[in-house]
Amino acid sequence: MKPTSHAFKSNATTALHDERLQRALGNMRSGFQDKRLAAIDKLPEFETLRDLGRDIKNHTLEHIDFYLERFESKVIQNGGHVHWARTPQEAREKILEICRSVDAKTVTKGKSMIAEEIALNDFLEESGIEPIETDLGEYIIQIRKEPPSHIIAPAVHLNQTDVEESFRKIHNDLPVDRPLSEPRQLLDEARAKLRNRFIDADVGITGANFLIAETGSTVIVTNEGNGDLTQTLPKIHIVLASLEKVVPTLDDAATIFRLLARSATGQEMSVYTTFSTGPKRPEDLDGPEQYHVVLLDNGRSAMLGTEFQEMLRCIRCAACMNHCPVYSAVGGHAYGWVYPGPMGAVLTPTLVGVQEAGHLPNASTFCGRCESVCPMRIPLPKMMRQWRKREFEKKLSPGTFRAGLGLWAFFAKRPALYQAVTGLAMRVLGRFGKDKGRFKSLPLAGGWTSVRDMPAPQGRTFQQLYRDKKRAA
């Protein structure tokens, strides 16, 4: 499908009249922001905790090799295994090897952005293993063959009627005239459908919000309990985590919990915060017999010591995108990779290469709201500016960030997804038509083009912007 400006225009018009999409984005705006404010109002120490959270992560990053080695030795001591993966490919292959060792047919998955980052589902499918997403939002987008549009609310771009439509199509063993117009009915149907999948799965794969060096524990934070079922019922539990998830101690993790749920959903604490330490013990009546941790680098080690090191403090709370005027206008798919919003604008170029994603840092109005709500006090606007400078001055040495490693592999491996992303990006971009004045400095059409015409360089758009910016400064 070759893009034309004609198609873009007509899709933009469609989006302006796409009430479903606009309603979905509207839900998002009203939901997260008020709840966050209410929750932090109730905790007078919140600002001090942000300082502490930042300091804990800074300390950890300065000594991350030490803490990772300590974590590893504790996991082994607990009877688990640690596998280090430099690249998505190494991580995928290790996971496949573990799955094959028990002749796995199905794998349940807790929500994991790292699994998205390494495009694990498509890889498992190609290898004859069925991956089953169990987080409700992930399940919905999996059956719709769409990528997530938000890091904690992957189906936030959809309405209840979209979900109903998909369930009727996929759950075609159920009576066609069953009532499905209520969210409750949809949830009950998904719960019933997934129950047996949890029980039958051979392997359960989860991400991790934290790795605890003190105890060798991995931690997941969820509201649904799907991650817990995923890691408790199968024979094997695989934890897939990137290096920077490590923190020194349980006490350090406790400090950061107080920031995470409040910043993310406005809850005081998420429903399930679960610490897994090794495989089940001999006398235990349940739990996995094997426990594996796959530690993914994929560019993180190269971010250390650079002006982007601070990005590794990110705890994936999504506050920055929940408060971003650009995100709330275009939705997450427009960003073209797994991490949208301000954190994605900074992280994506570091992980997939500035040549491919260098346009993302332009998707900002520099209003500064992201930094003001980031619980880890990450200077997101500063880093976006840094990217612009770097790209403009072309000082990037080719060895520093491996260009394209993730992104093109990601899309090359999932052509259907590529279509979905680009198709959707075209539609959401139409929203700009409404807010032209507000976002006139936003060359997102350029961003969109670079996804369409890979690997078209974005030099012109960027340079214009850079000059404007310099003049303004």
Place this chain on the structure above:
Amino acid sequence: MPDMSSRDQILAGIRRSLGRTKIEGEQAEALTRRLENSQPNLIPQRAQRPHADQVRLFVEMAEGVQTTVSRVASAADVPEAVADYLKQHNLPAELRLAPDEWLTGLPWARKKTLTIKTGRAEEPDAVSVTPAFAGVAETGTLMLTSGPGTPTTLNLLPETHMVVLKASQVVGAYEDGWKKLREAYPGQLPRTVNYITGPSRTGDIEQKILMGAHGPRRLHIVLIDD
């Protein structure tokens, strides 16, 4: 360096980026001390109060996240409270009891209407009853640990999860829970530690909060005022 493992390459890459070599000697000892003598960073004021107030806060916070709480004067009253709850909610009088010595030792036989099985949860168990390791007042959070008497599936599979907690087990902050845990399990944590704050929920359909996504739809605490 073709022979280096991914592990060694990653660690070498980290050290190269940070512009230093492996941490050894005194600095490594200092970091080890930080790990081995871990101290709380900051405990919110709300968690630091006399124990009776912590219990009050625990109940208030738990109810704020849709956990329900009933209080009994002694452990012997627990079976009655469990039976009452099931009746009130029109739930079957059948339950899966954690095979924990203390819990199974309560006078369950007095409640003839209850059908009781012990063990891990299996489909289609509708109700489970488990003990707790602690309750954390600051957010009304239960702290549950896995072990031979406390299989984790009981906390997750049934639609209704009932937890028996003694008031004396309530602590102020998460860190107080860690302290207790390190004392009870020196050297190695249990396989699973669950911090549970309310019944399972999701907001994935239009951000409407619905209970009972995959875990329990109802979470009820029987609090013993010991």
